[in-house]
Amino acid sequence: MTSYSLRSSSPAKTRADAVVVGVVATGDGPRLCDAADEVAQAYGRRLRPFLSTMGVTGKAGEAVKAPTRDEVNAPLLVFVGLGEDAGDPVAVRRAAGVAARSVPNAASVALALPSDTPELVEAVVEGHRLGGYTFTAYKSAKAETTEPTDVVVLTPIARRAEATAALERAEVLADAVALTRDWVNTPPMDCTPPLLAELVTAAHKEVTKGRGAPKVTLEVFDHEQLEEMGCGGILSVGNSSAAPSRLVRLTWAPKGATTHLALVGKGVTFDSGGLTIKPSSSMVTMKGDMAGAASVVAATLAIARLGLPIKVTAYAPMAENMVSGTATRPGDVITMHSGTTVEIANTDAEGRMLLGDALSMAVGDEPDVVVDIATLTGHMQLALGDKVGAVMGTDEQVQAVLAAGVAAGEQHWPMPIPEEMSERITSSKVADLLQHDWVRWGGGLYASAFLREFTGGLPWAHLDIAGKEMNTGGPYGHVPSGATGFGVTTLVELARALSEA
Ligand code: BES
Ligand code: ZN
Ligand code: MN
Numbered sequence: 001m002t003s004y005s006l007r008s009s010s011p012a013k014t015r016a017d018a019v020v021v022g023v024v025a026t027g028d029g030p031r032l033c034d035a036a037d038e039v040a041q042a043y044g045r046r047l048r049p050f051l052s053t054m055g056v057t058g059k060a061g062e063a064v065k066a067p068t069r070d071e072v073n074a075p076l077l078v079f080v081g082l083g084e085d086a087g088d089p090v091a092v093r094r095a096a097g098v099a100a101r102s103v104p105n106a107a108s109v110a111l112a113l114p115s116d117t118p119e120l121v122e123a124v125v126e127g128h129r130l131g132g133y134t135f136t137a138y139k140s141a142k143a144e145t146t147e148p149t150d151v152v153v154l155t156p157i158a159r160r161a162e163a164t165a166a167l168e169r170a171e172v173l174a175d176a177v178a179l180t181r182d183w184v185n186t187p188p189m190d191c192t193p194p195l196l197a198e199l200v201t202a203a204h205k206e207v208t209k210g211r212g213a214p215k216v217t218l219e220v221f222d223h224e225q226l227e228e229m230g231c232g233g234i235l236s237v238g239n240s241s242a243a244p245s246r247l248v249r250l251t252w253a254p255k256g257a258t259t260h261l262a263l264v265g266k267g268v269t270f271d272s273g274g275l276t277i278k279p280s281s282s283m284v285t286m287k288g289d290m291a292g293a294a295s296v297v298a299a300t301l302a303i304a305r306l307g308l309p310i311k312v313t314a315y316a317p318m319a320e321n322m323v324s325g326t327a328t329r330p331g332d333v334i335t336m337h338s339g340t341t342v343e344i345a346n347t348d349a350e351g352r353m354l355l356g357d358a359l360s361m362a363v364g365d366e367p368d369v370v371v372d373i374a375t376l377t378g379h380m381q382l383a384l385g386d387k388v389g390a391v392m393g394t395d396e397q398v399q400a401v402l403a404a405g406v407a408a409g410e411q412h413w414p415m416p417i418p419e420e421m422s423e424r425i426t427s428s429k430v431a432d433l434l435q436h437d438w439v440r441w442g443g444g445l446y447a448s449a450f451l452r453e454f455t456g457g458l459p460w461a462h463l464d465i466a467g468k469e470m471n472t473g474g475p476y477g478h479v480p481s482g483a484t485g486f487g488v489t490t491l492v493e494l495a496r497a498l499s500e501a
Contacts, residue, residue, distance in 0.1 A: 001149075002129070002147050002148050002149060002150070002151055003149065003150055003151070004128075004151050004152075004153065004167060004170075004171065005150070005151075005153070006121065006152070006153050006155050006157075006158035006164065006167055007152050007153070007154060007155075008154070008155060008156055008159065009154060010154075011035065011036050011038055011039050011072070011110060011154050012038040012039050012041070012071075012072040012073065013072075013073055014073060014074060014152065015073050015074065015108075016074050016106070016108040016109055016110035016150075016152060017074065017075065017076065017106035017107055017108050017109065017148075018074060018075075018077070018078055018103045018106040018108075018109050018110070019039070019074040019076070019077055019078070019109075019110045019111075019112060020077075020096075020099040020103065020109060020110070020111045020113065021036040021039055021078065021079050021080070021112050022035060022036060022080060022082045022086065022092075022095055022112060022113040022114060023051070023056055023058040023062075023079050023080065023081055023082060024058050024082050024083075024084065024086045025057055025059055025081065025082070025083055025084050026058070026084070029051075029057075030051050030056050030058040030079075031058070032047070033082060033112070033113065033114050034086075034114065034116070035112040035113055035114055035115055035116070035154055035156075036112040039072055039077070039112065042071045042072050043071050046071075050066075054066055054079070056081075057081065058081045058082060059081045059083065060083035060091060060094060060095070061094070061098060061476065061477070062079075062080065062081030063078060063079070063080045063081070063098050063099065063101075063102035064078070065077070065079075065102065065103075066078075076103075076106070078099060078102050080095045080096075080098050080099045080113075081095060081098075082095050082114065086114045087114060087120070089119050089120055089122070089123040089409060090123075090409040092113055092114050092115075092120055092123040092124060092127065093123040093124070093126055093127030093130075093409055093478050094127060094476075094478060095113060095127065095477075096111065096124045096125075096126075096127030096131060096478065097127040097128065097130055097131025097477045097478030097479070098131060099111065099113070099127075099128060099131070100127070100131035100478075101131055101132065101475060101480075103148070104145040105145045106148055107146075107148055107149050107150065108149065108151075108152070109148045109150070109152070110151075110152045110153075110154055111124055111128065111151065111152065111153050111154060113153075115153055115154070115155035115157075116155065116156050117157070118157070118160075118162040118163055118165065118166035119166070120155075121153060121155055121157070121163050121166040121167060121170070122166040122167070122169055122170040122173075123170075124153050124155075124170075125153060125166075125167055125170035125171065125174070126173055126174050127477070127478045128151060129170070129171070129174035129178070130174055130177055130478040130479070130480075130485075131477065131478040131479075131480070132147060133177075133480050134147075134480070135181065135182065135185040135482060135483070137182075137186075138187065153167070169306065172302050172305045172306055173302060173488075173489055173492060175302065175305075176298040176299060176301065176302035176485075176489075176492065177298070177485035177488050177489065178485070179203060179297075179298045179301075180291065180294040180295050180298045180485040180488050181480075181482070181485045182483075183290065183483075184288045184291050184294055184469055184470065184482075184483035184484075184485075186199075186287070187287060188269055188270035188286075188287040188320075191269050191270075191287065191290065192241070192243035192269050192270075193238065193244065193245050193246040193267070193269055193318035193319055193320060194243055194244060194246060195243075195269075196246070196269055196290060196293070196294075196318050197220045197246040197318060200218070200220075200248050200250075200297050200316065201218060201220065203297070203301060204216060204218045204301065207301045207305060208304075214252065214304035214305055214307065215252075215304075216250055216251065216300070216301065216304045217249075217250065217251040217253075218248070218249075218250055219248070219249045219250075219251075220246060220247075221246065221247040221248075221249070222244065222246060223235070223238075223244035223246075226245055226246075226247060229361070230336075230337050230339075231245075231247065231337045231357040231361075232334045232335045232336050232337065232357070233334060233336045233337065233352075233353035233355075233356045233357040234317045234318075234319050234353065234354050234357045234358070235319075236332070236334045236344070237268065237274070237319040237320075237321050237328070237347075237350040237354055238319030238320060239326050239327065239328060240275075240322040240324045240326055240327035240328065241319070241321070241324070242322075242324075243320050245317070245318060245319040245320075246267075246317075246318040246319075247315065247316065247317045247318065247357075247358065247361075248293075248297065248314075248315075248316040248318070249313065249314065250297060250301070250312075250313070250314040251311075251312075251313045251314075252300055252312045253311045254307065254309055254310070254311070256309060257309050257310050257499075259310050259311065259498050259499065259501070260310075260311040260312075260313070260365075260366070260368050260369075261310055261311065261312045261367060261370075261371065261494075261495055262313050262314075262362035262363075262365065262367035262369070262370045262371070263296040263299065263300060263313070263314045263315070263371055263372075263373070263491060264292075264296065264315045264316075264317075264355060264358045264359055264362055264371070264372040264373070265292035265293040265294070265296035265297070265316050265372065265373050265374065266289065266290070266291075266293060266317070266351045266354055266355055266372075266373070267293025267316045267317055267319070267354065268286075268289035268290055268318075268319060268320070268321050268350060268351060269289070269318060269320045270286055270287055270289065270320050270321065270322070271283075271286040271289040271321045271350065272286065272322050272323055273321065273347065273348035274321045274322065274323060274327055274328065274347030274348060274350060275323060275328070275330065275347045276330065276347040276348040276349075277323060277348075278348060285470045285472065288375060288469045288470045288483060289321075289351070289375050290318065291375050291465065291469035291470075291486075291487075292372070292373040292374040292463075292465065292487075293316035293317070293318060295373055295485070295486075295487045295491060296314040296315070296373060296491065297314055297316055298485075298488050299314070299488050299491035299495070300312050300313075300314040302492050303495045306492070306496075308495050308496055309499050310495050310498055310499035311367075312495055313362065315358040315361060315362050317354040317355070317357060317358040321347070321350045327347065328344055328347055329344065329347075330344055330345055330347065331343070331345075332344045333430060333431045334353065336353075336356050336357055336360065336454070337356070337357040337360045337361055338356070338360035338454055340432045340433060340453065340454070341431040341432045342356070342428075342431055342432065342433045342435050343430055343431035343433070343434050343435060344436075345434060345436040345438070346436040346438075349435055349436040349447070351375070351376045351377075352376070352435065352447050352450050352451055353435070355372055355376075355451055355454070356450070356451065356453070356454045357454075358372075359372060359451060359454035360454045363454070363455060363456035367458065368458075368459065369458070369459045369460070369461075369498065370455055370458050370460045370461075371397065371401070371461045371462075371463070371491070372451065372460075372461075372462050372463065373462075373465060373487050373491065374462070374463070374464060374465065374466075375464075375465055375467075375468075375469050376447050376462075376465075376466055377443050377444040377447050377466055378443075378466055378467075379443040379444035379445075379447075379466075380415070380444040380464040380466050380467070381466045381467030381468075383415075384413055386468060386471070386472075386473075387411060387468065388411045388413050388468075389405075389411065389412040389413070389464065389465045389468050389486065389490075390412070390413060390414075390415045390444060390463070390464040390465075391414050391415065391461055391462065391463055391464075392415050392416070392417050392444075392445070392461070392462045392464070393417075393448075393452075393459075393460045393461035393462050394459050394460050394461070396459060397459045397461035398414050400461070400494060401461045401463065401490065401494060402414065403497065404490045404491075404493040404494035404497055405490045405493075407493045407497070408490045408492070408493040409489070410486065410487065410489060410490045412463065412490065415444065415445060415448070416445065417445055417448045417449050417452065418442070418445060421442070421446050421448075421449035422449055424437055424439070424446060424449070425449050425450050425453065433450065433453060435450070447464070448462050448464070463487060463490075465486055468484060468486040468487070469483065469484060469486055469487075470482065470483055471483075471484050
C-alpha cells in the first residue's frame, strides 16, 4: 500500500528516489511548473539545453526520465507534460497518472506538480493513485515492479486543513474508482450475481466497521425474494443462468439530510446476449456489463465515507444473461415490478429489463431525484466513442450530470428522447410495452424512452456508459488498460452538488 502525504519542502532538496517534475508547454518552449521552480534554479542556464536534448516539450501525456548528478538531491527526475494550462485540474490529474506509470520501481517518490490549491492537490493524488492502478489477482508471475511505499506531494499549502481534506477526499474517490475497476476486471466466473453480492457485502463491511465509521444499511435480495417482489424483469434475464439473480440495496441516510437521491446501476455480470446471442467478438468485454452496479455501490460507499449530507439509496440489480433451455424467448411477455407488461423482442436488450424493475423499486422509496447508470447500448458507444458518456432524462437533471462531470473531470454529452420513441415503445400488439424494435438507428434513445416509463415522472437522469467502462487500448492519463471506473466520480460529485443545493 502506498501512503500519500503533503509537504512544503523543496523539490531540489528532497531525498526521494525520484522527483516528478511538471512541465508546461509554452509558445516559448517547455517551462517547469511553479512547484518545480527550485529544480529550475538548481539547473540554472543548463536547464533549457538539457530539456531540449532530451526532447522534453511539455506535451500532455509525455514522460521523460533523467538521472541527475549533483544538481538536486534525488537521483532521478521524471519530467511529465502538463500541456498548455498548468492550472487545469484535468491536465494535472492526467500528468500525475502518467507519472505513476513512469516510475516503475522507486520506494519513495516526490511530486512537484501544480498543487497550490486544494483542488489541485486532490487532482495530483487522485491522478497518481488511479494512474498507478493494476489488477494482478490472476497473474501467476510475480510483478517485476513494486509500487512506492511513500508518495510526497510537494505543495505550498501542505499545512492548511483544506489541503489535508483534499488529500483525504482524493483517497476516498480513488478507492471508489479502484473498487469499481476491481469488480469490472474480475472474470465473470468469479463475479456471478451471488458472488458480486458477496463482494459488495465485503466492501460494505470494510467501510462500516470500527468506531466512527459511517452507517450504511445493506440489503441483499435473493431469487425467492425477487419473485415475491414481482421483479419479473430481473428474473427474465437471469433465468437462463445456473447462477441465481440478486438485488442489492444500500442506504446512506445521514441525520438532517433533506434531499434523497436514488442511484440505480445495471448489474449484468455477463452478457452473452441470451438466445439473441451476440457475435463472439462483441462478447469479449461483456464481463464489464455490471459496471453500472459496481459504480453505484462504490459511489454510495464513497459518499458515506465523505459524510455528504444527503440521503442516497443505491439499487444494484444483478443477473447473468446466458443461453439455456430455460432462457427467455423473443415473444415472451414479462410482468415487471411495476405491473407493466413487456413483450420481449431481443434478449440482448436485457439491461432495460433489470433497470425497469430497479427503477420502479427506487420510485417506491420516494426519492427526490433518480439517476441510473448502465452499459446499456452499443448505439451510444458508436455515437460518442469510448471516452464520452451519454446522458438523457429530465432537463434539470441532465444539466446537473453535465456539471458534475465537469467538476469530476469526466465528459458526458446530452442526447434527446424524441417524441416518436413514446409511440414506438408502446407499439406491441400483445403487451403494454415493446422491449425493442428492430429499427437499428436511435437504439439508445429508444432504450431511454423505455426506462422513462419506470421513473414515475420523477426528476431523472440516465447515463449510458457503454464502451466507457472498459479501455481496450493502452493506458492514458489516469486511466489504465482494462476497467476504467468511468462515472463513479461524476456520481459522487452529483451527490455533493445536490447536498449543497
Ligand atoms: N451490454 C450491451 C451494451 C454494450 C455494448 C455494452 C458495447 C458495452 C459495450 C447491451 O446489453 C446490448 O447488448 N445492447 C444492444 C442493444 C440492442 C439489442 C437494442 C446492442 O448494443 O446492440
Ligand atoms: Zn448488456
Ligand atoms: Mn445485451
